[in-house]
Amino acid sequence: xxxNGILRAGRLxxxxxxxxxxxxxxxxxxxxxxxxxxxxxxxxxxxxxxxHHSLIxxxxxxxxxxxxxxxxxDHAALELLEYKIEQFGCKLSxxxxxxxxxxxxxxxxxxxxxxxxxxYTDIEHLGIATGxxxxxxxxxxxxxxxxxxxxxxxxxxxxxxxxxxxxxxILGFKQSEKILSVDGEQMIGSFLTTxxxxxxxxxxxxxxxxxxxxxxxxxxxxxxLKAADILSKNKVEVEITPTRHGITRGQTxxxxxxxxxxxxxxxxxxxxxADFPTITWTEDQIGAGIFYHRRELVESxxxxxx
Amino acid sequence: xxxxxxxxxxxxxxEDNNLLKAARSQMVKVPYGCxxxxxxxxxxxxxxxxxxxxxxxxQALTNQERENQQILLCKTYPLSHLEINLMxxxxx
Ligand code: FES
Ligand SMILES: [Fe+2]
Numbered sequence: 001x002x003x004n005g006i007l008r009a010g011r012l013x014x015x016x017x018x019x020x021x022x023x024x025x026x027x028x029x030x031x032x033x034x035x036x037x038x039x040x041x042x043x044x045x046x047x048x049x050x051x052h053h054s055l056i057x058x059x060x061x062x063x064x065x066x067x068x069x070x071x072x073x074d075h076a077a078l079e080l081l082e083y084k085i086e087q088f089g090c091k092l093s094x095x096x097x098x099x100x101x102x103x104x105x106x107x108x109x110x111x112x113x114x115x116x117x118x119x120y121t122d123i124e125h126l127g128i129a130t131g132x133x134x135x136x137x138x139x140x141x142x143x144x145x146x147x148x149x150x151x152x153x154x155x156x157x158x159x160x161x162x163x164x165x166x167x168x169x170i171l172g173f174k175q176s177e178k179i180l181s182v183d184g185e186q187m188i189g190s191f192l193t194t195x196x197x198x199x200x201x202x203x204x205x206x207x208x209x210x211x212x213x214x215x216x217x218x219x220x221x222x223x224x225l226k227a228a229d230i231l232s233k234n235k236v237e238v239e240i241t242p243t244r245h246g247i248t249r250g251q252t253x254x255x256x257x258x259x260x261x262x263x264x265x266x267x268x269x270x271x272x273x274a275d276f277p278t279i280t281w282t283e284d285q286i287g288a289g290i291f292y293h294r295r296e297l298v299e300s301x302x303x304x305x306x
Numbered sequence: 307x308x309x310x311x312x313x314x315x316x317x318x319x320x321e322d323n324n325l326l327k328a329a330r331s332q333m334v335k336v337p338y339g340c341x342x343x344x345x346x347x348x349x350x351x352x353x354x355x356x357x358x359x360x361x362x363x364x365q366a367l368t369n370q371e372r373e374n375q376q377i378l379l380c381k382t383y384p385l386s387h388l389e390i391n392l393m394x395x396x397x398x
Contacts, residue, residue: 017343018361062365063344237341260344260363304339304347306363 002274004172005077006194009201010120011053012068012153012214013041014261015060015306021258022057029234030216030263031144035126036101043101045126046216047139048148052102052124055150055214063259063306065211068153068201069106069118070171070194078121081171082107088170097122111166113157114209145227147216151266154202156210156305163203164190173200176272177247177279179286188283191247198248198269210305213254213262220267221251227265228253239300245269246289247281254301261306308384312336312350313392319384324360326380337392341380348379355388 016022023042026032032044035053043053051071058066072078086092090109095118097105104122111117129139157163164187167173176198179189191199204212218227224242231238231253239262240254250269256262281289287296307318310325312334319328326348329336339347343362352375359372362381376393 017363062363064363064365239339256340256342256344258342260340260342260366262340299337300339300345300347304345306340306344306365 002172002174002194004194005073005081006119006171006173007071007073008195009150009152010051010069010071010123011056012150013056013058013066014211014214014257014259015062015064015066016057016257016259016261017059017061017063018258019057019059025236025258026055026057027143029144029230029236031142031146038101041100046147046149047142048128049150050125050127052126056100063211063261064209065115065153065155065214065261065306067108067116067118068155069120070200071123072119072121074121078107078119081119084170085109088166090166095120111157112159112162113155113203115155115157145216145218145223145230145265147218147265149217151215151217152197152199152201153214154204154212156204156206156212157208158205160190160203160205161187164192167192167201174272174274175278176276177281179204179247179281179283179289181283188286189247189281189289193272196271196273198250198272206302206305211261212305213264215264215266218265218267224251224253224265224267231255239304240291240298243294244292246285246292247279256304259306260304262304308355309387310384310390311388312390321383321385323383324380325377325382325384325388325390329379336379338380343378343381346378349376349393350379351376351391351393353389353391356385357382357388358385359383 036043040059042057044055045053092109095106102124106118106120108118130136173192173194177191188205191202193200237256242253248269251267253265310319315334317332317334339345346366360381
């Protein structure tokens with residue numbers, strides 16, 4: 001946290017049109033644990049996450065992201081942020097206590113790219129199987145890819161510049177990297193962090209309110225390769241086989257869930273600190289920025305959005 | 307086995323296989339992204355023939371597009387020979 005009171009990316013709610021297949025996929029292929037369900041939603045957490053859930057699947061007639069939420073340190077920080085967000089001019093509402101399972105009150109607002117973001121501080125604590133006293137490094141009985149956590153999301157929208165200003169000036173995020181048009185006039189991509197991770201949320205220019213992907217964290221390059229093995233074994237559509245990002249320096253594999261939402265197993269990536277400069281990529285080098293080895297984008301990477 | 311013609315190319319597809327899978331397995335190039343009915347990249351128009359569709363996103367293919375004989379290759383199963391047209395403007 002960068003002194004802004006926002007601890008981390010806490011949860012993300014996805015719309016799925018085939019709930020049954022999606023639950024099976026997130027449980028057995030991604031390897032998350034189901035922690036609850038209600039009429040229209042199923043709740044999951046990764047084995048290394050302490051809170052009740054980090055991913056929610058919402059039964060819908062389409063795909064995409066309902067919202068992404070960040071966990072705030074306490075109620076005082078939440079109130080201050082609420083005030084600043086309203087001052088900025090975002091449409092803001094309150095989600096009341098227990099609207100969703102295990103969650104306390106949250107504030108919900110629409111950012112300039114049309115996405116909904118929430119901030120919250122209260123959520124039930126479940127803990128992890130290895131415990132918090134003299135823990136083993138990992139528990140027995142892991143399934144599928146078994147990532148440590150929900151890591152980040154890449155969202156698509158038109159006004160990347162104003163959205164970046166909102167995240168940096170109002171929410172206190174740091175911009176770790178940006179993609180600029182060659183003349184430096186337009187911001188095409190923006191990578192933002194509220195921690196020391198290379199990104200917690202990122203934006204790329206395109207049609208408003210779209211989801212590009214949800215990233216789950218795995219430990220290292222071999223785990224990315226193994227994730228790809230697990231995906232192919234389960235006949236999951238893999239879009240980009242294991243490679244490296246220039247941006248974030250992370251290692252990656254991209255694939256799609258049963259409703260066409262893009263997922264990523266993401267490893268490593270550098271740490272950034274408050275005094276580090278923002279890295280700039282120019283649009284003519286965006287291929288290398290995204291896929292460092294291939295050095296060019298693939299068509300579906302720009303166009304397959306939910 | 308049904309004959310699927312798509313612009314100037316053709317491939318075969320059984321009624322329990324989706325059109326995208328069949329085209330890819332026969333090296334016929336068609337547009338696609340998610341292969342899961344979510345992104346709409348594989349949207350095409352059926353000119354002739356019968357088919358059935360599995361679940362898909364109503365944002366990827368709207369009800370109006372569906373009434374207009376548009377389909378998602380990744381979620382469509384043939385019930386007869388099909389004649390299909392690739393559309394220029396593929397993504398909404
Ligand atoms: S490829 Fe995405 S909807 Fe068919
Ligand atoms: Fe990512």
